[in-house]
Amino acid sequence: MVSSTVATRYWHRTGDGRVQCDVCPRACRLREGQRGFCFVRMRQDDAVVLTTYGRSSGFCVDPIEKKPLNHFLPGSSVLSFGTAGCNLGCRFCQNWDISKSREIDTLADAATPQAIASAARALGCRSVAFTYNDPVIFLEYAIDVADACRRAGIKAVAVTAGYMCPEPRAEFYRHIDAANVDLKGFTSGFYHRVCLAGLDPVLQTLRYLRHETSVWLEITTLLISGLNDSDQELDAMTRWVAGQLGPDVPMHFTAFHPDFKMRDRPPTPAATLARARRIALGNGIRHAYTGNVHDPAGQSTYCHYCGELVIERDWYRLGGWRLTSDGRCPACDTPMAGVFDGPPGTWGARRQPVQLAGIRPAAPDSSRRAQNPPDREEQPCDSTTTHSARCWSTA
Numbered sequence: 001m002v003s004s005t006v007a008t009r010y011w012h013r014t015g016d017g018r019v020q021c022d023v024c025p026r027a028c029r030l031r032e033g034q035r036g037f038c039f040v041r042m043r044q045d046d047a048v049v050l051t052t053y054g055r056s057s058g059f060c061v062d063p064i065e066k067k068p069l070n071h072f073l074p075g076s077s078v079l080s081f082g083t084a085g086c087n088l089g090c091r092f093c094q095n096w097d098i099s100k101s102r103e104i105d106t107l108a109d110a111a112t113p114q115a116i117a118s119a120a121r122a123l124g125c126r127s128v129a130f131t132y133n134d135p136v137i138f139l140e141y142a143i144d145v146a147d148a149c150r151r152a153g154i155k156a157v158a159v160t161a162g163y164m165c166p167e168p169r170a171e172f173y174r175h176i177d178a179a180n181v182d183l184k185g186f187t188s189g190f191y192h193r194v195c196l197a198g199l200d201p202v203l204q205t206l207r208y209l210r211h212e213t214s215v216w217l218e219i220t221t222l223l224i225s226g227l228n229d230s231d232q233e234l235d236a237m238t239r240w241v242a243g244q245l246g247p248d249v250p251m252h253f254t255a256f257h258p259d260f261k262m263r264d265r266p267p268t269p270a271a272t273l274a275r276a277r278r279i280a281l282g283n284g285i286r287h288a289y290t291g292n293v294h295d296p297a298g299q300s301t302y303c304h305y306c307g308e309l310v311i312e313r314d315w316y317r318l319g320g321w322r323l324t325s326d327g328r329c330p331a332c333d334t335p336m337a338g339v340f341d342g343p344p345g346t347w348g349a350r351r352q353p354v355q356l357a358g359i360r361p362a363a364p365d366s367s368r369r370a371q372n373p374p375d376r377e378e379q380p381c382d383s384t385t386t387h388s389a390r391c392w393s394t395a
C-alpha cells in the first residue's frame with residue numbers, strides 16, 4: 001500500500017512565513033496545515049505535499065471518443081480515472097461531486113501506478129486517461145502512472161483545463177501522449193467570473209502543447225447559452241486556434257446541462273453546437289465536432305481537402321471506416337491528422353465501471369485480443385483496412 005501523502009517539488013518560501021505552491025497560476029500561499037484551493041495539496045511539516053497519491057475516485061472503461069479524442073486511436077477503449085479536487089472553480093462543473101469533494105473518503109480505490117497499468121493491459125485498454133478532475137493537481141501521481149503505463153505499452157491521456165505554470169507543465173507533458181484541453185470560453189471575463197481562473201495561462205498551454213511537444217492535442221468548449229456562445233466569441237476563438245495552433249487541431253463543441261451552481265441556464269440547443277461548428281469550419285478549422293447530442297453529420301470525420309466522409313461517428317459509436325491502410329483519404333490521397341495504430345477499435349459506446357481489486361494481469365500476447373473484445377451492443381466497424389502509427393500535421 002502506497003502512502004497517500006507524498007512530497008512535491010514545485011513550491012517556494014515567500015519570506016512572510018508562508019510557502020507558495022507553484023503548480024498552477026492560482027499560486028496558493030499556505031500557512032502550516034492549510035490546504036490549497038484544489039484541496040489536495042497542502043502545507044505539512046513546512047513543505048507542500050500531495051495528499052491523494054495512489055487514491056482514486058473510481059475507474060471506468062470508456063470509449064476514447066468520450067474524452068473526447070476523435071483522432072487518437074479511434075474506437076479504442078481507455079481506462080479512465082480521477083482523484084478529488086480541482087484548481088478551477090467552474091460554476092457549471094459537470095463533475096462537481098468529484099472536483100469539489102472535500103472528503104478524501106471519496107477516494108475509495110487505492111491504486112498504485114503499476115496496478116493501474118496492469119489493469120489497463122488486462123482490460124485491453126490502449127490508454128489510461130486522467131479525467132473527471134484535473135491531473136494538474138495530482139501531478140506527481142499522474143506522472144508515475146503515465147510512466148508505468150508506457151512501460152506496459154499503454155498510452156497516457158490528460159483531460160485538463162490547461163491552467164498550469166510553465167515549469168511543472170514541461171515536466172508533466174514529457175510523460176503524456178495525448179491531451180484534450182478545455183478552452184472554456186474566449187474572454188477573460190468569462191474565465192474570471194464563471195471559472196475563477198484566467199484565460200491567458202490556458203492559451204499559453206495550448207501554444208506550448210502544439211509547438212513545443214509531440215502530444216496529440218484536441219480542444220473542447222462546453223457551450224452555455226448567453227455566456228460563451230455568441231457569434232463574436234466563437235469567431236474570435238476559432239480564428240485564434242486556426243491562426244496560433246494551425247487548422248489540424250480538432251475542436252469539439254459540447255452541450256451543457258444544468259448542474260452544480262448553474263441550474264438557471266437551459267441545456268444547450270443542438271442548433272448552437274451546429275452554429276459553432278460552422279463558424280469554426282468557416283475560419284479554417286479542418287475538424288470541428290459537436291458533442292453530447294446525436295448528430296452523425298457533425299460528429300463524423302471528413303477529408304479536409306475533398307470532403308470525403310472517412311470516419312462515420314454517432315456520439316461515441318464508430319460506423320464506416322474509409323481511411324486507406326496508411327491513413328489517407330481514399331478519394332484524393334490527403335493524409336488525415338491524428339494518431340492511428342492498426343484497425344479501429346470496436347469498443348463502441350459502452351461505459352463499464354471497474355474495480356481494480358481482482359483484475360489479474362493479462363498474459364503478454366492476450367492484450368491485442370482483449371483490445372477488441374466481442375461487443376454485444378455495437379455493430380462492428382465495416383472496415384478491414386489497417387493504418388500505421390503516426391502523428392501528422394499538415395498545417
Ligand code: SF4
Pocket residue numbers: 021022023024025026027028035036037038039041042086087136137
Ligand atoms: S495546484 Fe492547488 S495548491 Fe497549487 S496553486 Fe494550484 S490550486 Fe493552489
